[in-house]
Amino acid sequence: MKKFRITPISGRTAVLASGGLDSSVLLADLARRGRHVFPVYVRSGLKWERAELSMVRKFIRALEGGRIEPIAVLALPMADVAAGHWSITGRNVPGFAAALSSNYIPGRNLILLAKAAVYCARNRIGELAMASLASNPFPDARPQFLRAMERAIALGVGLNLRITTPFAAMSKSDVIRRGRAMRLDLTLSCARPRGGIHCGRCTKCAERIEGFAAANVPDPTRYARRRSSIHVEH
DSSP: OGGGOBOOOTTEEEEEOOSSHHHHHHHHHHHHTTOEEEEEEEEOOOTTHHHHHHHHHHHHHHOOSSEEOOOEEEEOOOTTTSTTOHHHHOOSOOBTTSOGGGGOOTTHHHHHHHHHHHHHHHTTOOEEEOOOOTTOOOGGGSHHHHHHHHHHHHHHHOBOOEEEOTTTTOOHHHHHHHTTTSOGGGOOOOSSOBTTBBOSSBHHHHHHHHHHHHHTOOOOOOBSSOOOOOOOOO
């Protein structure tokens, strides 16, 4: 229906910013390419959110150049439907040698995209970027799912929102090489951090350590306990 249509403002891009290495490099890269960037962080009750949010704010403050808005912190609590999950409780976190697929949080991209889509509609933003990589094994990162979300948003919200994944053909090491001149020490990829310090024992830390080693870039990350680089199963 025509009267409910929302016309985006040209040049605006929202970025799902988790404070992790991939999404931080993505938002900086888009800003330097001339996009007007709106970082979005969605709090849903995960154990590591306070540390992530602190880190992404530091990373944005350290950036020079480009138009980046202050990060929008949205809330969509999930502890009621995810009670007992390791991401909520912090117990039985997938270990260093676990497969990347063990990091799966059911419905994660569904809730992130749904909440961010409403934010985009309110702010007349026509693009929503997320930093999925080629190694992402999860069903809600598939192109079919993202195109279905676009159609649902257009039908239900009246916004033709493009959901883009600029790093979808890239590996972790590719992203690290792209962002090697950035403050990668101000990114956080850990399931059980303490402040800004990575545990060095979870699957997320393993992927990070592997990425720096494969990129042949010095790792500036602070780890509570540094493990040797190993191959992580997908």
